[in-house]
Amino acid sequence: MKVAETGNPARRGWFDRQGLRLDARPYLSGAFATQRLLERLPGETVPLKDVTAGHAGGLYNGPQFKRVYLTDPDHSVPFVGSKDMLIADFGALPRLRKSDALSRQLSYLKLEPGMTLISCSGFNAGRRSYVRPDMDGYWSSQDVLKVVPDADRIQSGYLYAFLASRFGEALVKGKVYGSAVKHIEPHHIQNLPVPRFGDAVENEIHELVQGAADLRAEFQAGLEAATRDLFRTAGIEELLDLRWHEQGRDLGFDHRGVTATSLRALNFQPRARRILDRLRERECVSLGEVCEGGVLGSGVRFKRIDAEPGHGAVRLIGQRQAFWLRPEGRWISPDQAPPGIFASDETVMIAAQGTLGENEVFCRPFLVTGSWLDHAYSQHFLRVLPGDPRFSGAYLFALLRSEPVFRLLRSMSVGGKQQDLHEELRKSVPVPVLTQPDRERIATTVRAAYKKRDEADRKEDLALVKLEEAVSG
Numbered sequence: 001m002k003v004a005e006t007g008n009p010a011r012r013g014w015f016d017r018q019g020l021r022l023d024a025r026p027y028l029s030g031a032f033a034t035q036r037l038l039e040r041l042p043g044e045t046v047p048l049k050d051v052t053a054g055h056a057g058g059l060y061n062g063p064q065f066k067r068v069y070l071t072d073p074d075h076s077v078p079f080v081g082s083k084d085m086l087i088a089d090f091g092a093l094p095r096l097r098k099s100d101a102l103s104r105q106l107s108y109l110k111l112e113p114g115m116t117l118i119s120c121s122g123f124n125a126g127r128r129s130y131v132r133p134d135m136d137g138y139w140s141s142q143d144v145l146k147v148v149p150d151a152d153r154i155q156s157g158y159l160y161a162f163l164a165s166r167f168g169e170a171l172v173k174g175k176v177y178g179s180a181v182k183h184i185e186p187h188h189i190q191n192l193p194v195p196r197f198g199d200a201v202e203n204e205i206h207e208l209v210q211g212a213a214d215l216r217a218e219f220q221a222g223l224e225a226a227t228r229d230l231f232r233t234a235g236i237e238e239l240l241d242l243r244w245h246e247q248g249r250d251l252g253f254d255h256r257g258v259t260a261t262s263l264r265a266l267n268f269q270p271r272a273r274r275i276l277d278r279l280r281e282r283e284c285v286s287l288g289e290v291c292e293g294g295v296l297g298s299g300v301r302f303k304r305i306d307a308e309p310g311h312g313a314v315r316l317i318g319q320r321q322a323f324w325l326r327p328e329g330r331w332i333s334p335d336q337a338p339p340g341i342f343a344s345d346e347t348v349m350i351a352a353q354g355t356l357g358e359n360e361v362f363c364r365p366f367l368v369t370g371s372w373l374d375h376a377y378s379q380h381f382l383r384v385l386p387g388d389p390r391f392s393g394a395y396l397f398a399l400l401r402s403e404p405v406f407r408l409l410r411s412m413s414v415g416g417k418q419q420d421l422h423e424e425l426r427k428s429v430p431v432p433v434l435t436q437p438d439r440e441r442i443a444t445t446v447r448a449a450y451k452k453r454d455e456a457d458r459k460e461d462l463a464l465v466k467l468e469e470a471v472s473g
Contacts, residue, residue, distance in 0.1 A: 037471070051154040053148060067141075164464065320361075323351075
């Protein structure tokens with residue numbers, strides 16, 4: 001439970017500045033201390049609304065509307081919600097019907113590079129994200145608040161850096177209201193004080209943030225190129241245009257040769273069997289064979305002992321945040337946990353427990369490499385680490401992140417409400433062999449993409465450090 005500082009109690013005058021709000025959040029979130037700090041800066045401080053421009057003054061979210069999702073790229077646009085704006089790989093975004101997106105009611109929800117996004121409803125209310133170049137032409141939901149910088153008054157990267165810093169976080173989250181469902185509205189943040197430090201400082205911070213955004217766009221392009229390269233080289237590129245939902249539901253089918261391994265109809269659905277048969281037309285080995293001598297199993301269960309960052313603690317990553325650009329998992333003591341909480345370089349982690357919802361992460365993979373080797377991981381991931389020296393984790397990741405293999409893994413699920421991956425069926429996933437130069441080329445593309453992601457994180461961290469120095473120095 002948070003309590004007020006004895007030397008800095010909430011004062012009567014604060015209530016007027018918060019519209020007489022009587023909940024504790026604005027007064028205990030650090031927002032007032034941050035605001036007073038910014039007011040004491042020797043330079044200029046301007047309201048947020050004075051450096052934004054565009055629809056509704058450059059601060060807006062959107063109306064509630066019925067969402068109609070399609071899969072045909074010619075008739076739909078990528079759609080970003082309050083959770084989707086935080087993820088690293090946009091390859092599995094839902095797609096909104098284009099005619100709705102371009103309508104008069106929703107056309108202004110189109111995203112443009114340089115915007116700052118703030119989640120304004122739900123569990124993640126108050127989190128910030130930067131619209132990178134490859135998001136141009138995406139649409140956002142009404143649960144995402146857009147901050148559109150006025151290019152004549154402020155650099156987009158600098159404005160995002162301030163809102164993403166601990167100062168901006170305190171000010172934004174101090175405006176969140178609600179109990180079960182959190183909310184924040186445009187007029188709540190329009191007067192947030194934005195410090196100005198001159199062109200030299202602001203341009204340097206902007207260049208770092210924009211450089212990070214460019215690298216993340218290249219990261220996305222690299223992953224997609226590696227997957228397409230793999231399927232094209234294997235001669236099965238048509239599988240990438242799967243149109244899963246256009247194939248009709250799997251009703252009234254039969255399957256011969258059923259054994260005691262599984263009696264669940266989902267494990268034999270015709271759409272998934274067609275993917276399996278198409279993959280097996282090429283020279284393949286099973287995932288079980290590739291991982292013989294490596295790892296193909298879930299992590300260890302263990303008791304979490306919380307610890308403070310900077311005191312030997314490690315960040316524990318769970319399924320919810322494993323796919324975010326910057327995870328925010330809890331910190332635990334590794335000394336009180338088994339060694340299996342860490343992952344070896346180029347281990348593919350697959351979210352292995354969840355439900356079959358289209359936008360759920362169940363069966364989605366990510367690669368552990370670079371800076372993510374420092375994190376610990378919960379037992380809810382299927383760990384895939386090759387034991388066959390011919391195959392690398394980076395090559396397997398290019399395959400496992402594809403839509404066809406995602407659908408294949410979903411068909412291998414077992415369980416009731418919470419699904420898991422069948423221990424035997426998952427071993428049968430076909431892995432195209434290709435040639436050694438082909439496998440190495442694809443793996444190199446994936447590794448280069450992840451290096452760019454780490455470099456992007458470093459640039460953004462440096463931008464926040466420079467902003468901190470400008471405010472505190």
